Amino acid sequence: LDLSTFFLGRPLTAPLMNASGVWCNVNSQLHALAESEAGAMVTKSCTLLRRDGNPEPRYHTLTMGSINSMGLPNEGHQYYLDYAERHDYENKPLFFSVAGLTLDDNLTIVAQIQDAYTPALLELNLSCPNVPGKAQIAYDFDALDVILAEISSAYSRPFGVKLPPYFDIAHFDEVADILNRYEKVNFITCINSIGNGLMIDMESETVLIKPKQGFGGIGGEYVLPTALANVNAFHQRCPKKSIIGCGGVNTGEHVFMHLLAGASIVQVGTALYEQGPDIFVRLKAELAQIMQEKGYKTIREFQGKLKTL
Numbered sequence: 517l518d519l520s521t522f523f524l525g526r527p528l529t530a531p532l533m534n535a536s537g538v539w540c541n542v543n544s545q546l547h548a549l550a551e552s553e554a555g556a557m558v559t560k561s562c563t564l565l566r567r568d569g570n571p572e573p574r575y576h577t578l579t580m581g582s583i584n585s586m587g588l589p590n591e592g593h594q595y596y597l598d599y600a601e602r603h604d605y606e607n608k609p610l611f612f613s614v615a616g617l618t619l620d621d622n623l624t625i626v627a628q629i630q631d632a633y634t635p636a637l638l639e640l641n642l643s644c645p646n647v648p649g650k651a652q653i654a655y656d657f658d659a660l661d662v663i664l665a666e667i668s669s670a671y672s673r674p675f676g677v678k679l680p681p682y683f684d685i686a687h688f689d690e691v692a693d694i695l696n697r698y699e700k701v702n703f704i705t706c707i708n709s710i711g712n713g714l715m716i717d718m719e720s721e722t723v724l725i726k727p728k729q730g731f732g733g734i735g736g737e738y739v740l741p742t743a744l745a746n747v748n749a750f751h752q753r754c755p756k757k758s759i760i761g762c763g764g765v766n767t768g769e770h771v772f773m774h775l776l777a778g779a780s781i782v783q784v785g786t787a788l789y790e791q792g793p794d795i796f797v798r799l800k801a802e803l804a805q806i807m808q809e810k811g812y813k814t815i816r817e818f819q820g821k822l823k824t825l
């Protein structure tokens with residue numbers, strides 16, 4: 517059974533990778549991902565300088581997922597550039613996530629990625645919901661247009677964007693129209709966490725995380741239907757771009773659904789956080805089992821072929 521797939525012409529041994537922010541903050545974690553059965557991997561979204569992030573507790577497991585308000589803790593962009601220089605690209609592709617706090621910071625970081633001649637693929641994070649006082653760029657359509665114009669002219673290679681979930685067909689239409697104006701945007705990662713959820717501890721009658729009065733991004737199985745919708749919506753609207761699916765993946769069935777909905781690669785966040793990089797062994801086996809039962813020999817036979825009634 518061939519679980520390998522292609523992304524931007526690169527062969528991947530499996531259509532699986534981590535979601536940015538999970539198991540990818542420091543070298544030991546990045547090394548574990550490089551050694552894992554994942555077919556690709558991505559670094560934690562970085563800012564120009566190192567950040568501690570929000571006060572703890574800032575992540576909490578929920579019955580069907582997670583809530584987080586990490587606050588963009590990261591080692592600063594140079595740390596991840598240093599990792600990118602050492603990464604073995606024959607082993608698996610590396611994606612480099614950037615979430616600069618300002619447009620200038622993003623341009624500075626992207627210029628340094630360009631000058632580093634690294635084979636890493638830029639995933640521009642436009643959807644961090646947890647930096648107090650900073651609205652998500654991807655929910656401000658004018659700001660989205662501006663940053664894509666600026667990055668497209670500053671960066672000479674193809675890149676991708678990490679989008680938040682949208683919940684309105686008109687928004688799918690409007691954002692896809694903007695993205696389709698930028699041919700250098702050749703992949704779209706849907707979705708980031710569903711921003712600013714709230715969960716409550718019944719016994720203590722308090723919230724679960726300290727930052728933002730307990731408000732944080734929701735991940736895990738709660739978000740699967742929203743993730744599949746966003747993957748399929750942009751797959752339909754952006755035929756010249758590849759979709760990376762993210763959200764709610766914990767079994768081979770979830771991986772299959774994301775691929776059927778149009779994803780080329782499937783990212784794993786909450787379940788990876790909880791179970792560690794061995795999860796990719798299980799997900800590959802479960803996906804292979806499903807493909808065997810359905811008589812599919814390659815992913816291409818069903819990828820993006822979701823049927824409607």
Ligand SMILES: O=C(O)c1[nH]c(=O)[nH]c(=O)c1I
Pocket residue numbers: 537561584585586587588589615641643644645646647708709733
């Ligand atoms: O709080 C975070 O660090 C964070 N948390 C998320 O759920 N998504 C993001 O893109 C980020 I940058």
